[in-house]
Amino acid sequence: MTPLPDSLQRSWQMAALSRDLRDKPLARTVAGTPLVLFRDATGTAAALTDRCPHRNYPLSEGRVSEGVLQCAYHGWRFRADGACVEVPGCELEPGEDRRLAASPVAVRELNGAVLVRLSPDEVDLPDLGPWGADDHDHFWWSQGVWRGRVLDALENVLDPFHTNFIHDGIIRRSGRRMPVGLSVLAGEDWIESIIDQPQPDLGWMSRLLEPPRERSRTRLYAPTLVQARWEGPNGLTLCVTVFFTPVTETTLAPYACFTTPKGRGPGWLKEAAIRMFLEPVVAQDRRALAAQLDNIERFGAPRFLQGPGDLLGARVAQLYQGQRIEPASEGPFEHRL
Ligand code: FES
Ligand SMILES: [Fe+2]
Incomplete structure (x- = not known):
């Protein structure tokens, strides 16, 4: 079958409706990449690749508390930016939060849409005219x-x-x-x-x-x-x-x-x-x-x-x-x- 082109990684793709992203993590696959979506403590949408960096467990099977996503296997906890803020039963050394981080994906939320961009390129959405307009x-x-x-x-x-x-x-x-x-x-x-x-x-x-x-x-x-x-x-x-x-x-x-x-x-x-x-x-x-x-x-x-x-x-x-x-x-x- 024809492989998916790189253009899909560089563009904003819709991953979920805002109304479907609530207090539980949401598993979505976009352009072949499994993702987990969740909301941080301020309600801002976040996305990580759906793989715990520890032992590859799906993060989407975890749970969210105080805006931090906890893996269901050993309980490591990850912030919206991927940083690992807790390894239960252990002390984190300075800098380990980054070394043990999950992979974050760019997210923006607009007019009821949760959009993700898999590559870090700075591309924007086009002007979509009446889409989302108040009148x-x-x-x-x-x-x-x-x-x-x-x-x-x-x-x-x-x-x-x-x-x-x-x-x-x-x-x-x-x-x-x-x-x-x-x-x-x-x-x-x-x-x-x-x-x-x-x-x-x-x-x-x-x-x-x-x-x-x-x-x-x-x-x-x-x-x-x-x-x-x-x-x-x-x-x-x-x-x-x-x-x-x-x-x-x-x-x-x-x-x-x-x-x-x-x-x-x-x-x-x-x-x-x-x-x-x-x-x-x-x-x-x-x-x-x-x-x-x-x-x-x-x-x-x-x-x-x-x-x-x-x-x-x-x-x-x-x-x-x-x-x-x-x-x-x-x-x-x-x-x-
Ligand atoms: S696999 Fe996620 S905490 Fe161990
Ligand atoms: Fe048609």
Whole structure:
């Protein structure tokens, strides 16, 4: 199987929802690295690699007291920065707290997301516009761990043509299409697909739920962060920010935050409606990613062909690998969706 690229170590990856990280240690794997998350005495999120430096015991099986994580095997205690502050039954010599330290991982917590960065490089998150903004409603929808490759999930979410088929009737329709203009915009470390269309999609989800639509845009921020925005004549109607966290080479954990302008109904109602309508769509994509991976494994390696609708071409894979791409502005091209 294709090994995970180094770009995943250098970027911020979502490890958990804030609301899931409470007073117990939480085990999470990000880009192949097992981690333990916990909160220090001030409530600040912390992460260590999930291996006690003493005898390799999983730290996630330990417990947290006064913001310090205690290994369940011999009771060594570790601070958020990894320092070993106690070896039960023994005195620590000066400097031993560092010699016996666990390995810390960079953490930041933002808008309900606990993010980790495995390598010490100083990369930042892109500006994600309305994500987390006070004058919008937000809710998180975490999807558990899926079987599939992150790269295939990125291709899926950036590709509108599968929506007429896999989501036939729900999002778009295979038997009835409308003319759209497709454009591509790219910077060195992002690429965006833009769809201009005269009305919402022809599937029943859009027809029942969606206010007038003029344009939708989906942007990939290298290597694995995607934000999609739907816009009508009065501006933004919906924004979805998805952290596609690679777990291992063959599994991923998508975390999606749905953002809507305040005003059109209470937040809880919008959340209930979006969840109800999107549930089957999410299940269809989840099944597709697993089937794709099963077949890649059956043949031993992936092989991709770019068709006339694949306007982003190989650039999604390049960004995922951490490569820079040429800034571009292409289209609009006429297609039918
Ligand atoms: S293995 Fe963790 S304290 Fe010994
Ligand atoms: Fe889909």
